[in-house]
Amino acid sequence: MPQGYGRYGRDKQPWGGIAHRYSYLTFRGPIPLTLTVDHLCHVRCCVNPDHLDVCTRAENARRGNQNINKTHCIHGHALSGKNLYFHKPSGQRKCMACIRDWKRRKRAEQPKKKSGRPKDGRKYGMAVENAAKTHCIRGHPFTPENTYRQWAGGRGCRICRHDYDQKRNLTPVGGKP
Numbered sequence: 001m002p003q004g005y006g007r008y009g010r011d012k013q014p015w016g017g018i019a020h021r022y023s024y025l026t027f028r029g030p031i032p033l034t035l036t037v038d039h040l041c042h043v044r045c046c047v048n049p050d051h052l053d054v055c056t057r058a059e060n061a062r063r064g065n066q067n068i069n070k071t072h073c074i075h076g077h078a079l080s081g082k083n084l085y086f087h088k089p090s091g092q093r094k095c096m097a098c099i100r101d102w103k104r105r106k107r108a109e110q111p112k113k114k115s116g117r118p119k120d121g122r123k124y125g126m127a128v129e130n131a132a133k134t135h136c137i138r139g140h141p142f143t144p145e146n147t148y149r150q151w152a153g154g155r156g157c158r159i160c161r162h163d164y165d166q167k168r169n170l171t172p173v174g175g176k177p
Contacts, residue, residue, distance in 0.1 A: 004044040023047040024054070036060050073098055136160055 006019035024037050027049035031037060038060045041051040055063070072078055073095035085094040135141050136157035150156045 006045040006047055019045075019047045020052055023049050024052045028052070038063060 007017070008019045008022050020039065021031065021037050024031060031054055034056070035054040036057050038053050038055050039046055039051060040053055040063075041048070042064070043051070046052075070079055070093070075095070075098055077083055077095045077097045079093055079095060083096045085096050085099060086092075087094065133142065136159075138157070138160055140146060140157045140159045142155060142157070146158045148156050148158055148161070
């Protein structure tokens with residue numbers, strides 16, 4: 001069940017409801033309509049009747065929010081001032097120093113991202129070893145007349161491109177290889 005409460009039923013079909021309420025009804029007695037069953041052990045899936053008590057919803061909420069009485073986190077940081085983080089939807093109070101430490105650890109675990117622009121002045125992702133080459137893979141020279149820039153910033157051989165287009169009956173834009 002969502003929220004971690006145990007359910008009871010038979011043949012994989014829930015027919016009764018929440019297990020801790022059934023346990024209280026079976027071993028302790030009826031639950032008044034104005035009261036709710038509280039887990040004294042704070043374990044939602046527990047059905048031990050000795051760990052269950054009936055109380056008002058306000059009392060149940062007060063018992064469950066033990067964090068409100070804390071003055072320091074488990075690491076010894078004070079839960080006050082700028083070091084206190086209050087999460088409005090859930091009502092939780094957290095230590096900002098511990099949150100910062102957690103984020104720092106998470107960032108350190110992640111691999112470093114490469115920056116968008118290479119440090120050696122290249123505009124795109126053209127490999128440095130390709131920039132130093134004087135001939136294409138088929139042996140054609142990289143001269144100004146025979147070289148064009150590919151969309152990713154690398155160099156291309158016009159002769160090889162022309163041969164590629166001819167094999168596939170493609171006509172290049174402008175009619176030039």
